[in-house]
Amino acid sequence: MTVIKLAPRRRDATRTRSALLAAAAELFADRGYDGATVREIGERAGVDPTLIARYFGSKAGLYLETVQTGEPPADLLNRDRLVALLDRMSRSGVGPVLQAAVRPHAEDDIQRASTEALHDRLVTPLRERLATDGTTADSQLRAEAAVAAFAGIALGAKSGAFPALAAATTEQLVSVTVSLLDGVRS
Amino acid sequence: MTVIKLAPRRRDATRTRSALLAAAAELFADRGYDGATVREIGERAGVDPTLIARYFGSKAGLYLETVQTGEPPADLLNRDRLVALLDRMSRSGVGPVLQAAVRPHAEDDIQRASTEALHDRLVTPLRERLATDGTTADSQLRAEAAVAAFAGIALGAKSGAFPALAAATTEQLVSVTVSLLDGVRS
DNA sequence: CCGTGATGTCATCAACTGTAGACAACGACT
DNA sequence: AGTCGTTGTCTACAGTTGATGACATCACGG
Numbered sequence: 205m206t207v208i209k210l211a212p213r214r215r216d217a218t219r220t221r222s223a224l225l226a227a228a229a230e231l232f233a234d235r236g237y238d239g240a241t242v243r244e245i246g247e248r249a250g251v252d253p254t255l256i257a258r259y260f261g262s263k264a265g266l267y268l269e270t271v272q273t274g275e276p277p278a279d280l281l282n283r284d285r286l287v288a289l290l291d292r293m294s295r296s297g298v299g300p301v302l303q304a305a306v307r308p309h310a311e312d313d314i315q316r317a318s319t320e321a322l323h324d325r326l327v328t329p330l331r332e333r334l335a336t337d338g339t340t341a342d343s344q345l346r347a348e349a350a351v352a353a354f355a356g357i358a359l360g361a362k363s364g365a366f367p368a369l370a371a372a373t374t375e376q377l378v379s380v381t382v383s384l385l386d387g388v389r390s
Numbered sequence: 391m392t393v394i395k396l397a398p399r400r401r402d403a404t405r406t407r408s409a410l411l412a413a414a415a416e417l418f419a420d421r422g423y424d425g426a427t428v429r430e431i432g433e434r435a436g437v438d439p440t441l442i443a444r445y446f447g448s449k450a451g452l453y454l455e456t457v458q459t460g461e462p463p464a465d466l467l468n469r470d471r472l473v474a475l476l477d478r479m480s481r482s483g484v485g486p487v488l489q490a491a492v493r494p495h496a497e498d499d500i501q502r503a504s505t506e507a508l509h510d511r512l513v514t515p516l517r518e519r520l521a522t523d524g525t526t527a528d529s530q531l532r533a534e535a536a537v538a539a540f541a542g543i544a545l546g547a548k549s550g551a552f553p554a555l556a557a558a559t560t561e562q563l564v565s566v567t568v569s570l571l572d573g574v575r576s
Numbered sequence: 577c578c579g580t581g582a583t584g585t586c587a588t589c590a591a592c593t594g595t596a597g598a599c600a601a602c603g604a605c606t
Numbered sequence: 607a608g609t610c611g612t613t614g615t616c617t618a619c620a621g622t623t624g625a626t627g628a629c630a631t632c633a634c635g636g
Contacts, residue, residue, distance in 0.1 A: 217583065255584070256625095307492075307545070352542040365501075365504065380574070383573040383575075383576035384570050440597095587628090597617090
């Protein structure tokens, strides 16, 4: 067993690493991968930006790690899950993976990792839900469309283009989202 | 760096102007405002990029003009309109205004013009449709949510994050979109 | 106490961006 | 022909971006 130091060290690689990860998650969610700069991330984390290169290799490496440490898989047709998801987004932003749903990334690594996370956490659970509910035809297409629609709503509420959507309470948001997503069973 | 020798072209301001507009519309729709560079736009238009500054004042001015020359207002609950809209998007891209639905722009002018176009062409017609159909409660919120969801689907089909959505025929796309949007009446 | 690796700081680079301005080529006019 | 506004070409610049490497400073084991 390794001895755990309780006294906070002035120099703590683990701490700066997690600070960078947290700041990156916020900024990537807010402005997308390209929009967030390493200098901003460093400033928000209270850390020198060049440490990103040291601990994550590059900005892309930081993004990939950000994507991995995300929300657990959620079935969008489950109202409780949807509430939890929308509630968290209204507080801490929308998450980097949803950005990838509507916007292609230039780098392949970024695109692939984001897509994979999106499917693992949202598309696949929904497709399986549709299958168990009896809707087998086009279940993959339906699931993808529903997730895409959800991404549109979640991002639209933050984009500034939809004032009523941005001003809505979580309950209202849940209600209208449920109304829309329910149609996926057709 | 390869230097492309251009064939001697007739001097025509109107022509270069429209060439720049067309190229800009494609690239803005494809990569967003920030993602499209003036050099790319110029290259696609077969025109020197600095002419953007001459004819439109700046990249932002070019974007604003691009936004103005868009699709006519469409009611998303009208199936024919939806078909036409999705069909055009599958051919010539998704249009710059839908980008603004899910992604905030840094500059205020850009954001405001995009939002205005989005509401004039999609949100307001849909809200009025909902009102005449009897759904008066929260009609603004419902209309915005539906447009945001539609934007998610349209952009998702092009983002590379949804393979089934990207491979779907226009008919399939229309079908699943109608299923989802119909729920907005709830 | 001291050295050595870990951690942080700093200056700087090359690439890219939008934009400006000097210059050249064209063409309609007297 | 000659003039001059219009249109196109080219270079350059200041700003930003991600990334690199040299240097400084700390922490811990000997």
